[in-house]
Amino acid sequence: MFSLSHFVTLTIFFFISTFIFIHRKKLSDKRWRKAELATALSLILIEITNHLWMYKHAVWKFGRSMPLELCNIGLLLAIGLLLTRKKILFELLFFIALLGATQAIITPALTYDFPHFRFFHFFYAHMMIVWVTLYFLWAKGFYPTFSSVIKVVLFINLLLPAILFINKTADGNYWFLRHKPKSPSFMDLLGPYPWYIFSLESLLVILSLIAWLCMRSWLRGEKKSSYSES
Template identity: 65%
Template structure:
């Protein structure tokens, strides 16, 4: 059995299949575990562990692009790391390597609001145990877990400015992605049409109105997420000040 080939006849992914439910269970339990043992993780997760996770993400991503190239399916119109989750992955690696707060601020809402949608409704062709299956879910879960780790363990809580920075960051990238889509005949960020399979975008109206709906939803959800974390941030700052 070729676990790295491009033939998907033996690896046809079905949403909410057994393999998908297993992944969802691992993802949810992992997030809960990070919260429940957050105080223990402060002393147990070393700088070396953070760097190791960053390297693993880099290697997985390099392996993915090599796999696409070897199988003749790498295309400039769809294979460049320009999707929001790809950008989130890059930010996740930089955050693990540098621990910079500005990187966390750019990553936080992409991770919390974007990556879970991809995990629950994946635009994925290959099922377990294909390489692409592991690459897709490992990358997306790590984006969320690393963000939760830096939030609950390292105390990098978002602020109102975090939401504003992320919204500005996304809107500065928007014309760039539109230009690349036009020149490469691509559909990055699904700005030209919705994904072929079912997704949450189906609930946001027809093209092009779902783009504007998504923009408004992004702003609202970002502010709601900030409000949820606002009190925790204040408590963290007060406890840090008293130490």
């Protein structure tokens, strides 16, 4: 975290995010459909490659290698959104990307540095989760609603018992429900085990509501700007 390679990656992340916002009207063109499908394919291929790499190097384990982390779930949602353009997928992805993937990019729990394959996989997957979300938000006009907040909270809490069961049976730590990541992260500010889990649950609700309110305010500003221009 905060090495030279990390700072360069953060620069690329913010540059592309800004590019999507500036060129959002051009990106709304239907001709970008092929790019959406190609991006989905690239995410599928890099995820398959990652599992093959883990298997080849004998580090694949049921308790830590299944695509069950929130960002893994976010990646699957991003692929599904790119393929189907279903709004329900965007509603779930929006909060996971904004609150989960962005945090992972800024404070990565990663032991491999540039130019290792795992470095590329980690940042490509996480940044794409955010970029796909921003693309559908700014270019395609998908917006979260208050019901989106309810949906994502229900979605995560319905998955919670299954994740707890898998952690117990497979000696895993998915969602960091058994202990915090060994590398520094924002979870260090949320108290000891198990209280940081309740802190995470509270943050999920509070930050999701804040994100929704910010998007609602931004959307109102965009509408007023459109009316004034017309």
